Amino acid sequence: MRQTYGKQLPGMKLSDLSGTLIVVEGTDCAGRTTQINLLKTWLEEQGHAVLDTGMTRSPLAGEGIRRAKEGNNLGRVTQSLFYATDFIDRLENEIVPALRAGFVVLTDRYIYSLMARAIVRGMDAAWIRSIYSTALVPDAVIYLRISVDALIPRVIFSRGFDYWESGMDEFPGQDMYESFRSYQGVLLAEFDKLSMEYHFETVDASADVKTVFAELQKKVLRILEGDSRKEYVSKQYEQPTANAFMKPQEAVAAMLPGLGRRDLEMLLHSAATHASDGNDRSVA
Amino acid sequence: MNTGNNVRIGPFEIFYPIAQTFERPRQNGGQQFPGKLFVVEGIDGSGKSTQLSLLHKWLESKGYGVVFSTWNSSPLVKDTTKLGKKKKMLTPATFSLIHATDFADRIERSILPLLKAGAVVLCDRYIYTAFARDVARGMDRQWVRELYGFAMRPTVAFYFRVPLEAAIGRVVTARDGFKFYEAGLDLGLSDDPTESFRLFQGKILQEYEKMIPEFGLTVIDATLPVEVQQMQVRQIAKIHLDKAKELRVRP
Numbered sequence: 001m002r003q004t005y006g007k008q009l010p011g012m013k014l015s016d017l018s019g020t021l022i023v024v025e026g027t028d029c030a031g032r033t034t035q036i037n038l039l040k041t042w043l044e045e046q047g048h049a050v051l052d053t054g055m056t057r058s059p060l061a062g063e064g065i066r067r068a069k070e071g072n073n074l075g076r077v078t079q080s081l082f083y084a085t086d087f088i089d090r091l092e093n094e095i096v097p098a099l100r101a102g103f104v105v106l107t108d109r110y111i112y113s114l115m116a117r118a119i120v121r122g123m124d125a126a127w128i129r130s131i132y133s134t135a136l137v138p139d140a141v142i143y144l145r146i147s148v149d150a151l152i153p154r155v156i157f158s159r160g161f162d163y164w165e166s167g168m169d170e171f172p173g174q175d176m177y178e179s180f181r182s183y184q185g186v187l188l189a190e191f192d193k194l195s196m197e198y199h200f201e202t203v204d205a206s207a208d209v210k211t212v213f214a215e216l217q218k219k220v221l222r223i224l225e226g227d228s229r230k231e232y233v234s235k236q237y238e239q240p241t242a243n244a245f246m247k248p249q250e251a252v253a254a255m256l257p258g259l260g261r262r263d264l265e266m267l268l269h270s271a272a273t274h275a276s277d278g279n280d281r282s283v284a
Numbered sequence: 285m286n287t288g289n290n291v292r293i294g295p296f297e298i299f300y301p302i303a304q305t306f307e308r309p310r311q312n313g314g315q316q317f318p319g320k321l322f323v324v325e326g327i328d329g330s331g332k333s334t335q336l337s338l339l340h341k342w343l344e345s346k347g348y349g350v351v352f353s354t355w356n357s358s359p360l361v362k363d364t365t366k367l368g369k370k371k372k373m374l375t376p377a378t379f380s381l382i383h384a385t386d387f388a389d390r391i392e393r394s395i396l397p398l399l400k401a402g403a404v405v406l407c408d409r410y411i412y413t414a415f416a417r418d419v420a421r422g423m424d425r426q427w428v429r430e431l432y433g434f435a436m437r438p439t440v441a442f443y444f445r446v447p448l449e450a451a452i453g454r455v456v457t458a459r460d461g462f463k464f465y466e467a468g469l470d471l472g473l474s475d476d477p478t479e480s481f482r483l484f485q486g487k488i489l490q491e492y493e494k495m496i497p498e499f500g501l502t503v504i505d506a507t508l509p510v511e512v513q514q515m516q517v518r519q520i521a522k523i524h525l526d527k528a529k530e531l532r533v534r535p
Contacts, residue, residue: 009377010422060373061382064364074360075392077434081385082361088377130430134377 002099005111006133009088012096014136019099021136022223023110024216026144027187028165029154030205031212035144036106038213039220043104048224051098054108058089069164076169080118084131087114091135099136104224111135112198116190120183121170140223142216143191143200148184150206155180319399320524321436323410325492326444327485328466329451329458330506331513335444336408338514339521348404348525351394355409358389369465376421379465383414384431391435399436404525411435412443412495420487421471439524442517443496444506448486455481 002017024032024039033054040050056062065082068074074082098105111132118128146154155161161176163169167183174182195202203215322339324332336352343350356365365382368374374382398405411432418428456478464470467477468484495501502520504513 007424007427009375011375060368060378061364064361064367067363068360071360073393075389077388077392078358078360078385081381081388081431082364085364085378085381085385088375088381089373092375092377093373124433127430127433130427130433133427 003137004133005129005135005137009092009134012092017096017099017136019101019103019105020224021095021099021105021107021138022220023107023112023138023141024144025109025112025141025191025200026205027146027151027184027191028162029151029158030144030146031209032108032144034209035213035216036108038209039106039216042217043106043220049098049101049103050106051094051103052106052108053090053094055083055113056086058086058093060089061086074169076118076121076123080114080121080123080128081131083114083117087111087132088134095136107138110138110141112141112191112194112200116187116194119190120167120186139226140219141198141200142219143195143202144205144212145188145191145195145202146205148181148188151184152180317396317399317436318402320404321395321399321407321438322404322440322442322521323407323412323438324442324444325410325412325501326446326506327448327451327489327492329453329455330444330446331454331510332442332444332506333408334510335442335504335513335517336406338510339517340406342514342518343404343406343521343525346525349402350404350406351398353390353395353405353407355407355413356383356386358386358393360389361386369463372464372470374465374470376418376423376470379421379470380414380418380423380428380431383418387411387414387432388434396436407438410438410441412441412492412499412501415495416488416491419491420468420484440520441499441501442520443492443501443503444513445492445503446506448482448489450507452482452485 002014004014008014024036026032036052036054040052043050056065061082065086068078068082095105095107115125115128115132119125155165161180163176165183166176166180167187168176168179171179171182194200201219203212203219205212207215322336324336326332340350340352356362361382365386368378368382395405395407414432415425415428419425462469462477462481467481468487469477469480471480471484473483474480492501496503504516506513
């Protein structure tokens with residue numbers, strides 16, 4: 001039976017949550033959104049019902065958080081709790097119903113990002129953990145790890161430095177570049193700590209999109225294999241994943257039999273320009 | 285004035301806040317502020333708001349720098365709360381969290397800086413309201429207390445104790461109809477709003493009673509005449525302000 005991290009929310013039955021909960025974690029610009037979009041398409045092609053969700057997408061608090069972050073007066077306790085409201089709203093109204101219906105739930109960040117952000121902002125670790133003790137223990141946490149040095153060019157050539165991602169609220173008086181380095185550095189250290197504690201499956205996210213995707217597919221297949229209802233899927237795709245000599249691109253192409261290389265490129269491209277970038281804002 | 289557990293002040297027995305069992309607040313922990321924080325608590329219809337506004341007038345007339353803060357009033361959060369209530373989107377957990385977020389904003393933005401600056405801060409409802417309501421809605425007692433771990437302990441928390449029926453009578457005659465969450469209609473206790481309100485307030489009252497010893501709430505008998513209650517409130521407030529003469533903005 002599914003577990004929580006200690007406390008159960010009123011009215012939440014844990015007995016019939018038959019779906020699979022997969023968390024994709026990682027710092028800003030680690031490529032989480034791109035990978036989740038690829039995974040979603042791939043899983044749906046195999047016949048899985050997939051729900052993807054992520055920070056600030058709750059109908060209750062998403063808009064409120066976005067508006068609060070536009071100003072300059074969102075305190076750190078308030079910020080932590082606003083995000084907790086958003087998370088619990090999605091947990092109760094999206095994640096749990098989807099798991100009950102047997103979906104594969106892909107979540108772009110989970111409580112770990114929220115805890116890491118709160119802790120680097122000086123919040124008491126026991127306090128934030130206590131709040132999230134009501135969260136469900138996921139089936140797996142895939143951690144897209146990338147060093148700050150590898151991150152910088154991605155940020156510069158995608159959308160530039162952002163006030164909150166640069167932790168300007170925490171490192172005022174520095175320019176955005178310095179602040180970004182300091183903030184992402186401490187955030188990464190906190191992630192590495194959480195990674196040990198919560199047994200993340202770490203994937204090197206500095207590789208190109210296809211290589212990372214092939215790595216993720218292997219992990220996701222292994223997670224779904226543990227579920228008897230998905231036996232059919234895991235058998236069908238056993239062969240290509242087991243072949244260690246295959247180039248990553250070929251492995252991906254082999255695992256998506258109906259798909260030519262051009263289709264794959266297009267898929268990767270369209271996923272990269274998907275509507276929401278998973279970083280608390282939408283991209284037109 | 286001694287500070288035993290049951291001191292007599294005036295003709296009426298009251299509990300004096302001595303049993304401070306609330307853990308030292310974490311985020312604002314261990315700090316001593318020059319300001320004073322007086323809060324009023326009690327079920328709807330207990331008359332606490334009337335008493336607080338009378339205390340407010342008195343403190344102002346004495347020349348103190350007084351600031352008033354009401355429950356559920358953060359400009360950053362209130363639109364989200366309003367949305368959740370209007371569309372009935374709130375579960376016990378998100379109801380609890382959105383109110384904690386609102387409270388956190390008021391603490392960070394106004395209450396904490398004001399106390400540091402030496403003001404007298406008056407709160408109509410404080411964390412005890414959240415403890416009572418959220419637990420009545422089925423939230424874990426310990427979880428809710430941890431959630432508010434960032435709150436500072438008030439100088440005095442007045443609890444206006446009133447029998448359920450007396451409070452219900454005041455509220456029912458004073459307004460027509462209850463709001464959805466106010467009446468606890470989300471809990472499915474009863475389809476009739478007035479009956480649901482009665483049952484919900486009963487649960488809240490039980491929680492308040494448990495909190496009297498837990499947090500050392502200062503009990504005021506809210507069935508007494510308004511003037512008598514106010515005399516007690518002022519007497520108790522005075523004890524704490526005697527040590528804080530430097531707070532006066534006017535001589």
